[in-house]
Amino acid sequence: MSNASTAAITGALRPGLIAGRYPQRLDPDTGWADRMIRSIQGALARLTIDHHAGLHRVAEAIGRQGKQLTGLSNTRLENMLVDLRRRFRSRGLSDPLCIQAFALIREVSFRTLHKRHYDSQLMGGWVMLHGQLAEMETGEGKTLTATLAAAALALAGVPVHVITVNEYLVQRDAVSMGPLYKALGLTVGFVTADMKVEQRRAGYACDITYCTNDQVAFDYLRDRLVLGNDHSQLRLQLESAHSRKTRLKQFLLRGLCFAIVDEADSVLIDEARTPLILTRNIDSSEEHAIYRQALKLALKMENDRDFFLDPKGRGVQLSLIGQQGLSRSAKTMDSVWQNARRREELVCQALHALYLLHKDRDYLISDGKVVIVDANTGRAMPDRSWERGLHQLVEAKEDCPLTDAREQLGRLTYQRFFSRYLRIGGMTGTAREVSAELWSVYGLRVQRIPLHRPSQRRELSPRIFPDAPKKWAAVIASVKQKQATGQPVLIGTASVGDSESLSERLAAKGILHQVLNARQDKEEARIVAAAGQKGQVTVATNMAGRGTDIPLAEGVAGLGGLHVIAACRNDARRIDRQLYGRCARQGDAGSYQVFLSLEDDLIQQNCHPAVIRFLSRIPAHGGMFFRKLNLFFIRRAQRRVEGRHREARRILMQHELQTDQKLAFSGNME
Structure with missing residues (x-):
């Protein structure tokens, strides 16, 4: 490709004459045939996950460039960076210039952070720079890897959003990598939920911005409200020429140019089942009494007679008896209860x-308020609320003050939002299972990156018990055994309730430990830093499953490293692998073991009762065949959940497309 073509492509990635003042990709007009072709391509893309030959050649070329830089002065490196930025502007992101940029970034990183990128990190950065997803095993240093792609793009004048799953990681990564970016002559900022409008705008104005997926998506929705139905890039350009108060000055973002998504499977897959809804409070004090009445009526109903529950699909259906009983109760109530559809919806x-x-x-209940806990990350989400009165009904159930209802201002799915970036790259430790979906939805090809050092992670035989008390007793016995040798233990639980219940059991046995769940999110850094100390026991939800590095204290590697106990199976294999990945990072020693009970929610809700009865009759020490039989049915239950979640994402996308078609005349989907 010629220098002119490369420069034009790079120019189209940054705000300006080519991409416009607020660059973003238009929604593609895809029919069923296009979607079918993308699905087939996604299935075929899985065959190329392990093709590394080209990446090894790139890493070698960067290494050769780097050898020429080691003896140069800081002043000489600064001059080379100035020259590199000039050539990026004229020639674009050509491979030779990107190789030189990676070598410079690597050398500056060593001089400022005392960290030199490994070859595996060079490969991961190269993959992301070219709009692909790097699958790097947990502990391989993805935070440092992201600096290669982010800094190279920023040196070429492309605004970069580094997007991750929680604000703890946002602030940690922006601060820890800040000295490197500053030494490269780049500005770095971050955006968190507690920031005011001007602070957010300043954060997005930096060359590189660290933010969470929900913060950047909601800020984009706010920009869409400012943009209105007029999406003309030309009109935005003309506004700035003849008006002082332009829409450009009201925008928070500078457009959607390039996103590097950390923990990409969590953001692009797990979070994609729920649409983003931008709302504002409206006075609904009159409806509070209605919600309390609905709760009283529901409390009088009997399960399997008046209504039926679907725990798998999280649904409720009234029976004919329930509908008739509700109709009789409504006769003496207010007018809102005379509408059959409305009263049945309220009671459901x-x-x-x-x-x-x-x-x-x-x-959780925190300071008298209902705070939603994210099922994927285990973190408290104080800014989220359930819709259609469900949040107020939970507040009434817990005897909390009822909040006002919220009016919808805008709505967008993650699938549509991330597809609007001009280019997107990503990284995660667990993408292979969803590589086909990542390609078919986002056009993201997955590349598995080789390990820096051979893994020493040991898997111990899983243990399955007929009931929860036996499982927890075995977990405690295993903890005591490991603690006696000084080996640190991390126990992963399914929920806040499970983590606190286990904490009480450990305390009763005199086992000192720390708990990390949504209640302790402010102490996360301290708890995580101590989890690798000799003899330390840490009980955690999925909060400890992503993005958390647990450093081993001196001498712990010789004791076997960190031992992880998984006290449940999660809804997806990927989330399980994230927890196992807390141990044995970058060639360290470490081990993990799974403890399961036939009373676990995953099994109870996704296995037929006859299967559960059959499994309960299998002796606990029935040998390898019976253990594999148990695991087969448990894995089958997990696949069912993964299938339902995949179908929910497909239906959500289909619903968005249908709504888009119905509202096409308005010119504004959101």
Whole structure:
């Protein structure tokens, strides 16, 4: 490709005459045939995950360039960076210039952070720079890897969003990598939920911005409200020439140019089942009494007679008896209860709040408020709320003050949002299972990156028990055994409730430990830093499953390294692998073991009762065949959940497309 062509492509990635003042990709007009072709391509893309030959050649070329830089002064490196930025502007992101940029970034990183990128990190950065997803095993240093692609793009004048799953990682990574970016002559900022408008705008104005997926997506929705139905890039250009108060000055973002998505499978897959809804509070004090009435009516109903629960699909259905009983009760009530459809919807929502949403699993009570807990990350989400009155019904159930309802201002799915970036790259430790979906939805090809050092992670035989008390007793016995040798232990649990219940059992046995769940999110850095100390026991939810590095204290590697106990199976194999990946990072020693019970939610809700009865009759020490039989049915249950979640994402995308077609005349989907 010629220098002129490369320069034009790079110019189209940054705000300006080519891409416009607010660059973003238009939604593609895809029919069923296009979607079918993308699905087939996605299935075929899985065959190329392990093709590394080209990446090895790139790493070798960067290494050769780097050898020429080691003896140069800092002033000489600064001059080379100035020259590189000039050549990026004229020639674009050509491979020779990118190789030189990676070598410079690597050398400056060593001089400022005392960290030199490994060859595996060079490969990962190269993959992301070229709009692909790098699957790097947990512990391979993805935070440092991202600096290669982010800095190279920023040196070429492309605004970069480094997007990750929580604000702890946003601030940690922006601060820890800040000296490197500053030495490269780049500005770095971050955006968190507690920032005001001007602070957010300043954060996005930097060359590189660290932010969470929900913050950048909601800020984009706010920009869409400012943009309105007029999406003309030319009109935005003309506004700045003849008006002082332009829409450009009201925008928070500079457009959607390039995103590097950390923990990409969590953001692009797990989070994609729920649409983003931008709202504002409206006075709904009159409806509070209605919600309380709905709750009282629901409490009088009997399961399997008046209504039926679907724990798998999180649904409630009234029976004919329930509908008739509700109709009789409504005769003496206010007018809102005379509408059959409205009263049945209210009561079904109340039943959902009562029987399908559980305290310390789906939500917490904090300072008298209901706070949703994210099922994928285990973190508290104070800015989120359930819609259609469900949040107020949970508040009434927990006897909390009822908040006002929220009016919808804009709506967008993650699938549509990330598809609007001009280019997207990503990284995660667990992408191979969803590589086909990542390609078919986002056009992201997965490349597995070789390990820096051979893995020493040991898997111990899983243990399966007929009931929860036996499982927890075995977990505690295993903890005591490991602690006696000084080996640190991390125990992963399914929910806040499980983590606190286990904490009580450990305390009763006199085992000192730390708990990390949504209640302790402010102490996360301290708890994680101590989890690799000799004899330390840490009980955690999925908060400890992604992005957390647990450093081993001196001498711990010789004791076997960190030992991870998985006290549950998650909804997806990827999330399980994230937890196992907390141990044995970058060639360290480490091990993990799974403890399961036939009373676990995954099994109870996704296995036929006859299968559970059959499995309960298998002796606990029945040998390899029976253990594999147990694991077969448990894995089958997990596949069912993965299939339902995949179908939910497909239906959500289909619904968005249908809504888009119906509202096409308005010119504004959101």
